[in-house]
Amino acid sequence: MLERNEIEMAEPAPARILVVEDEPKVAEALGAGLRDAGFAIDVAHDGEEGFFLAASESFDAIVLDRVLPGRDGLSILAALRRKGVLVPVLVLTALDGVDERVAGLEAGADDYLAKPFAFPELVARLKALLRRGRGDNLLQLAVADLRIAVARREVTRADRLIELTPREYELLEYLVRHRGQIVSREMLARDVWKETQRGTPLDNVIDVHVTRLRKKIDQGFEPRLIHTVRGVGFLLGPQGDGA
DSSP states (O other): OOOTTOOOOOOOOOOEEEEEOOOHHHHHHHHHHHHHTTOEEEEEOSHHHHHHHHHHSOOSEEEEESSOSSSOHHHHHHHHHHTTOOOOEEEEESOOSHHHHHHHHHTTOSEEEESSOOHHHHHHHHHHHHHHOOOTTTSEEEETTEEEETTTTEEEETTEEEOOOHHHHHHHHHHHHTTTSEEEHHHHHHHTSOOSSOSSOOHHHHHHHHHHHHHHHHTTOSSOOEEEETTTEEEESSSOSOO
């Protein structure tokens, strides 16, 4: 029974971590170890399950394997960021080249840990991510002097605010997330317009939106960032071929 001068304090709930790992033994070891470290753990054993849980439920952090059956870890990560899911993500991988680490970070990873790793290091990195969290200003995309604050859907170029329609914003964010890559009209129809069964191509609609977006993003600025690759699609970056 509590004395009058005692205050009953509820213990904070443990941080909820989603582990996405296809190797059963590794997933079991990660889950058990992280539970012992004081976390609440959910485990997904393939990419599709991992994406579904991450997109539909609330987690404090995600431990995401790079190579997964069903859906690759980086494609999961990029899709989550496009949906505005800001939860911190630590990517685990046996692929430890510089290009792999860069690809993971550019896809939206907050940290990157190569296999094999020391378990205490994983715990320490997770705790660091949880302490830091992800404020609205932390998830930003940038190309040259173009800046996108994703949580606020705010776009600036050379520190000038650029007003975009919702569709123009979605189109721009998609191009920026695929910067340096050629993006086809089919990709835009599928991923931005969400049209997969449409009988009539959206090419004209997409071209009109790209033209309007280019005027807002490039007119009066240098270098030009949005480029048309004739017969293929579009490319976003400081340099590009095409008109």
